[in-house]
Amino acid sequence: MSTTAVRVAVSAGSDPYSALLAGLAAADSPLHVGASVRAVDWLRGALDDPRAALDVALATGPPPGFGHVVYTEADPRAQLLLDRLLPESSPEIREAVTLLEQELTERRGWVLNIDAALALLVLQHGLPRDAGSVIFACARTVGWTAHAIEELAEPGMRFRLRGVYTGSRQAKP
Incomplete structure (x- = not known):
């Protein structure tokens, strides 16, 4: 998930620092870095x-x-x-x-x-x-940086999701 967050951020035009912050924010979980x-x-x-x-x-x-x-x-x-x-x-x-x-x-x-x-x-x-979390996050930063560099070669906004409305349609008054 954190790698995807980095790639999405770069794809959307974020600078490398913001992209790494996106990765860290996505990883800040007891199921990931913690x-x-x-x-x-x-x-x-x-x-x-x-x-x-x-x-x-x-x-x-x-x-x-x-x-x-x-x-x-x-x-x-x-x-x-x-x-x-x-x-x-x-x-x-x-x-x-x-x-x-x-x-x-x-x-x-x-x-x-x-x-x-x-x-x-x-x-x-x-x-x-919590030392393991710190070590993991530092090591992961290297991988996120590599993914960010790779993503720079891809077309921008390639992660743009498209929503499909599935609710009932109401007539306009």
């Missing part, structure tokens, strides 16, 4: 008792940090970060993350995503609870 905060809260308990967290997740739905609309097979961003975090983790954390990742993927198809990896970074390094 998702890693929810993942921190969930993962904190899940690392203490992974089997109980797994049972709850399997009964109630994907926990924060698992499942993604785009990355349905694997989230390469998460794997890259995990490859750097897990070797320095305690054996208990490695086992817990491996168990959660394998079981949730195999049993429900919920792939560990970047939000869970950022949550692990936050917990492992004692960072503020």
Whole structure:
């Protein structure tokens, strides 16, 4: 959604700064940039008792940090970060993350995503609870900038939506 907001803003003639603000505004949500905060809260308990967290997740739905609309097979961003975090983790954390990742993927198809990896970074390094959101937003800004540059080559106003009225028609008095 945030990338679309950037592209729409550029298409409408916004300057690059306004386009990036449009992306950030669209991303300012607990379901987007703020998702890693929810993942921190969930993962904190899940690392203490992974089997109980797994049972709850399997009964109630994907926990924060698992499942993604785009990355349905694997989230390469998460794997890259995990490859750097897990070797320095305690054996208990490695086992817990491996168990959660394998079981949730195999049993429900919920792939560990970047939000869970950022949550692990936050917990492992004692960072503020919302640090993952800040890191994600900074990284996303690079992608938004690339999309804005690409959009400059497209015809303007290409995202103009057309409304179709579906209500009843009333006769004019």
